[in-house]
Amino acid sequence: MRRYLPHVIxxxxxxxxxxxxxxxxxxxxAALPAAPKSGPASGTHVRGKAGAxxxxxxxxDFQCPPCAGMAVVLEKAExxxxxxxxxxxxxxxxxxxxxxxxxxxxxxxxxxxxxxWEMHDVLYREQAIxxxxxxxxxxxxxxAGTTGVDLERFKKDLANPEIASRVDADQKLGASRGVTSTPxxxxxxxxxPAAEINPAGLHKxxxxxxxxxxxx
Amino acid sequence: MTKPAPxxxxxxxLSRGGVxxxxxxxxxxxxxxxxxxxxxxxxxxxxxxxxxxxxxCFEVLGSAYSRVAGIPVAAFGVAGYFCAFTCATFxxxxxxxxxxxxxxxxxxxxxxxxxxxxxxxxxxxxxCRYCLFSAAITFLLMGLVVASPAPRTSEK
Numbered sequence: 068m069r070r071y072l073p074h075v076i077x078x079x080x081x082x083x084x085x086x087x088x089x090x091x092x093x094x095x096x097a098a099l100p101a102a103p104k105s106g107p108a109s110g111t112h113v114r115g116k117a118g119a120x121x122x123x124x125x126x127x128d129f130q131c132p133p134c135a136g137m138a139v140v141l142e143k144a145e146x147x148x149x150x151x152x153x154x155x156x157x158x159x160x161x162x163x164x165x166x167x168x169x170x171x172x173x174x175x176x177x178x179x180x181x182x183x184w185e186m187h188d189v190l191y192r193e194q195a196i197x198x199x200x201x202x203x204x205x206x207x208x209x210x211a212g213t214t215g216v217d218l219e220r221f222k223k224d225l226a227n228p229e230i231a232s233r234v235d236a237d238q239k240l241g242a243s244r245g246v247t248s249t250p251x252x253x254x255x256x257x258x259x260p261a262a263e264i265n266p267a268g269l270h271k272x273x274x275x276x277x278x279x280x281x282x283x
Numbered sequence: 284m285t286k287p288a289p290x291x292x293x294x295x296x297l298s299r300g301g302v303x304x305x306x307x308x309x310x311x312x313x314x315x316x317x318x319x320x321x322x323x324x325x326x327x328x329x330x331x332x333x334x335x336x337x338x339x340c341f342e343v344l345g346s347a348y349s350r351v352a353g354i355p356v357a358a359f360g361v362a363g364y365f366c367a368f369t370c371a372t373f374x375x376x377x378x379x380x381x382x383x384x385x386x387x388x389x390x391x392x393x394x395x396x397x398x399x400x401x402x403x404x405x406x407x408x409x410x411c412r413y414c415l416f417s418a419a420i421t422f423l424l425m426g427l428v429v430a431s432p433a434p435r436t437s438e439k
């Protein structure tokens with residue numbers, strides 16, 4: 068028996084490593100946000116199913132702290148309302164934030180490889196770090212790396228004028244709809260008053276929108 | 284009474300200290316294996332939550348040095364630590380060749396660790412705590428290899 072013991076131990080550890088790694092992989096995949104959404108073709112970043120009863124549009128700035136807070140609120144709302152809610156993100160980098168536009172460009176470049184929302188999430192989650200970092204471009208590149216994009220292509224896309232034109236187009240769209248600050252939210256095309264841009268206000272607005280559009 | 288002929292795989296008996304030493308080495312390998320497995324899963328899923336609050340973690344795990352031919356470096360770590368664990372376990376059970384392979388594997392892991400530390404310190408200027416944990420394990424394994432006693436009897 069002793070002769071076979073090391074073999075048994077090694078096989079057990081191999082199976083345990085593979086099993087736990089696979090289980091962790093499955094758990095991580097399940098925990099990741101639902102796959103996006105929109106690709107480079109449309110240029111609009113949508114999370115949720117088409118035909119949802121309520122559409123929340125956000126004009127956001129990746130360097131704005133309240134926007135980072137609102138990203139968490141929106142994520143919870145998406146979990147709560149599921150298929151009834153559609154979230155659209157538009158860039159609105161404010162001039163007062165030195166790296167906001169840079170971050171928007173990075174998110175768009177990641178979006179060219181279908182990783183916009185992953186980059187969106189990581190930019191908001193790590194905002195406190197990169198916004199004060201001495202070398203923001205390399206940190207943004209590292210974030211992109213963790214989302215699984217091809218870094219060489221990402222670097223090339225960053226210099227692509229199309230990326231910049233998308234951010235500019237979002238800003239123009241925001242300006243045309245009266246956006247002056249971030250985050251600005253529209254629920255079914257109706258602007259949420261500044262005083263109601265908070266978890267309770269958003270919840271109330273979504274509930275009202277659902278009442279107006281009952282399920283068929 | 285006639286002594287049983289030693290097994291081909293067991294030419295040199297290990298002292299009690301040696302058994303303890305290789306048992307400890309196997310335990311360290313398990314820690315390294317867990318760390319490398321976790322990092323591999325992170326690399327495969329693109330998940331980043333574990334890095335929260337640590338800029339260095341992102342800079343290292345998201346850098347171009349974190350993959351070789353598209354394969355996460357951590358996956359090679361899994362293979363390395365598993366190999367070291369196997370050798371350490373067989374060493375505990377008096378397999379002389381396993382001791383040689385353990386020393387070899389620990390040496391390779393040590394060399395790779397030195398390279399990765401160089402990359403973090405001088406090329407990326409950032410450190411990832413998971414990588415530092417792995418480096419600490421490798422240094423300990425190398426220390427155990429150096430401290431490992433020679434077998435009592437000569438090997439055939």
